[in-house]
Amino acid sequence: MFKIMLIEDDESLFNEMKDRLSQWSYDIYGVQDFGKVMEAYSSIQPELVIIDIKLPQYDGFHWCRLIRAHSNVPIIFLSSRDHPTDMVMSMHLGADDFVQKPFHFEVLIAKIQATLRRVYNYNTERVELRTWRGATIEYVKNTLTHDQQAVLLTKNEMLILKLLVEHKNQIVTREELIRSLWDHEHFVSDNTLTVNVNRLRKKLEPLGLDSYIETHVGQGYQATEEANI
Structure with missing residues (x-):
């Protein structure tokens, strides 16, 4: 079971995503204090992080920078803003994918599966x-x-x-x-x-x-x- 850390401050969306993703046997973790995201990340040690760009205190780009300073864990960004620069910035910071809100859950699931398959199957190849x-x-x-x-x-x-x-x-x-x-x-x-x-x-x-x-x-x-x- 892959552990997914979902950094999303919209409680209703978080709960919906948690319910839907749990049906695919993913273990979903949230954040209680959005000023202590890195503490939560260190405790959870997830295999995938999903980050909303618009967050209280600091935006998703800030937390992506801090995570990337310590880890190559795959990251998928969520954004409700219709700005192409958001996608460019997320990829520039080392994100693996980007999902525009509102989204179909089938698209999100497909991106999660593709990212996990690419990252973790890739790292088990016999040629090292x-x-x-x-x-x-x-x-x-x-x-x-x-x-x-x-x-x-x-x-x-x-x-x-x-x-x-x-x-x-x-x-x-x-x-x-x-x-x-x-x-x-x-x-x-x-x-x-x-x-x-x-x-x-x-x-x-x-x-x-x-x-x-x-x-x-x-x-x-x-x-x-x-x-x-």
Whole structure:
């Protein structure tokens, strides 16, 4: 049973979501004090976090930043505001998906299932290590190490890198990446992928590897490798 932490201050919506999600055998936890979200998170240790953007005291972006400083737990944002910038900001902060209110529960369930399947099935793959450009990629730890310097990647950043490196010197289309990241590509804007790739490049920059993720306009992205490797 997966533990899901639901950070939602609308009590009626929280109760409805808890009832509906419990029917799918998810263990749902809420927050009593919205000024102590991190304390609740540390106590619960959830496998998935769902955060409403509009919250009392501090917004969902604030709590996402704090969670991301300590954990790569998958995060799904909820928002009642019809602002494209909310989706861009959530992905920029490392969220795994975004759901616009009001929503159909079938859509939310599909996104939760896709996220959990992608994150936790992915981390149990038999292949745990791969090398690229002299760097060691550790899939289970979500780390990339080069010249004794390591960077920690989010689940989405690692999945993008994994797909590109396993098809190195080949173009992986934007559609393939979006499908692999979010499953339901018709709910995801093209700009969301761009934001995630840019975040990956920024993580690779201190290792001198950012330029080896090439953009092919109108097609997709490519991880390059020396021909003799």
